[in-house]
Amino acid sequence: MVNKNKSKTTEEKILAAARKVFTTKGMTGARMQDIADEAGMNKALLHYYFKDKDKLFENVFLAEAQKFFPKINAIFNSEETLFDKIRNFVSEYIDEILSNPDLPWFVLNEMNRDPEQFLFKVWGKENLPKPAKLLAQVEQEVKAGIIKPISPVHLLMNMISLTIFPFVGKPMFLYNLRISEKQFREIMEQRKKEIPEFIINAIKK
Amino acid sequence: MVNKNKSKTTEEKILAAARKVFTTKGMTGARMQDIADEAGMNKALLHYYFKDKDKLFENVFLAEAQKFFPKINAIFNSEETLFDKIRNFVSEYIDEILSNPDLPWFVLNEMNRDPEQFLFKVWGKENLPKPAKLLAQVEQEVKAGIIKPISPVHLLMNMISLTIFPFVGKPMFLYNLRISEKQFREIMEQRKKEIPEFIINAIKK
DNA sequence: GTCTATAATTTGATAGAC
DNA sequence: GTCTATCAAATTATAGAC
Incomplete structure (x- = not known):
């Protein structure tokens, strides 16, 4: 049982706390004090480990944004x-999100707030x-008459939309639907x- | 030609500027100074007309959130x-969003940031x-054998997801798709x- | 490394002249 | 109504003791 609960390093505690606060409140809504409270320490330590809010955020955001694009390429x-x-x-993506329910909102939110950061830092041409x-x-199967004519772009959009949007x-x-x-x-299951x-x-067909 | 461009009242200018800044940066990301700049005036005037940031935001948010749920009930x-x-x-909703491209992100963003406000203030039981x-x-058409068996909830989620998510x-x-x-x-058209x-x-069937 | 205390900066809000 | 100048509060960031 290596590195369970209490045996987390300070840096790990900070990252876990920052992740929680940033993913629920967003970059601009999150307060350094919130993160310190969540981590059970004081603000000064956050700066000692991560210099400033931007650096800390970037650290969290990059890690989360990559989870958002999981084994997509493999599939x-x-x-x-x-x-x-x-x-x-669909199945793997929904599983991923179910174990990280705030992920879609967080990533999409920051992506829309600051598209530049997103494009350059997250998709450094590698993990895109x-x-x-x-x-x-898709195009080939349409031509071969295996599936009905559909634009591949629309089909891809449909797959992603149906999977992510409900979250x-x-x-x-x-x-609206009065559900718990x-x-x-x-x-979602x-x-x-x-x-x-x-x-x-x-x-x- | 009533009330064109320059003939906007100060209050209208503020609301238009606030709308632009809030819908692109969100409540927490928006600065009163940004709004004043956008409106071509100083911060003091914003407070003169709308008391504080919260009031100004609420004003904008309520108006926008209602556009987000257009003639849905009628349909x-x-x-x-x-x-x-x-x-x-689908068709009417996409048209609405095309004329307000930032709307979905703005509303969903604030809805996730502060669900309480959303539920009570926007859906005051009237326009829900x-x-x-x-x-x-849907249920009836399934039973009558007109359409394939599908849960009405899933079908509704699918309709909404396919329509809104791409925005x-x-x-x-x-x-990702290298499109302009x-x-x-x-x-979208x-x-x-x-x-x-x-x-x-x-x-x- | 971690804390307390405090500085520095940003930002929302107001006072008061015009 | 609108502006400039300023204040007050919130928030990030640092200094310095332990």
Whole structure:
């Protein structure tokens, strides 16, 4: 049992606290004091370890933003069939988000607030998703008459939208459909099967 | 030509400037100075007209949040067929957002930042969308064997996700798919037809 | 490394002249 | 109503003791 709970280093405590505060309040809404409180220490230590708020934020944001684009490339560029790719993408992505419920809002929020930072720092040309192969595969299957005619770009947008949006609009759905947190989670679990079925029904011949 | 450009009152100028700054930077990111600059006046005037930042924000937010839920009820509760409702909902919603591109991010952002405010102030029980009739209609058409079995909740989530998400994830799509602002807009125009087709293909028998 | 105390800066808000 | 100047509060950041 290595490095459990209390055995976290100070730096790790800070990062965990910063992650929690930043992902719920955003960069501009978060206070250094909030983070210090959450970490059970004083503000001075935050600066001792991470110099200033910007540096601390960048540290958290980069780590989180990468989780937001998980094994996408592995799936997109695998040798599986299109339908299997869709199933795997949706299912794995929803699992990832279920274990990090604030992730989509946090990343999208900062992405819209400061697109430059996002494009250059997060996607330094390395970990940027490469949808080219998937797009080509769609186009090919359309030509071969395996699936109905659909623009690959629209299909990709649909996959991503169906998967991510419910988490971003969660407060809206909770209130509007009168469902509990627990029910919401169950519905998201269902969507791991529902979404691929929906998409495949839409495009199969 | 009533009340064109320069003939705007000071209050209108402030609201227009506040709208622009708040919708792009969010409540916590926006600075009163930014708004004053944008409006071409000084901070003192903002306080003279709207007392404080919270009041000014609330003023803007309430107006914008209502645009975000347009004639939804009119569509949801009309006597049209399910397929026509889907077509109208998607098409009208995309048109609304195209004329207010920052709207989805702004509203969703604040909704996640401060759900309480959102639920009580925006949805004061009046303008809250009432999806009950639409949900019932879906259920009925499933039972009648007109469409494939699908949970009404999932179908509603799908409609909304497909329509709104691309605007929230816009920076991601722009960079990742290497498309321009102009191309993005064209793609959104296409989606007014693409999405209803996609959904109907997915559920029709 | 960690703390307390304090400085420095940013930002919202007001006073008072015009 | 609108401005300049200024204050007050909030918030980030540092100095210095331990």
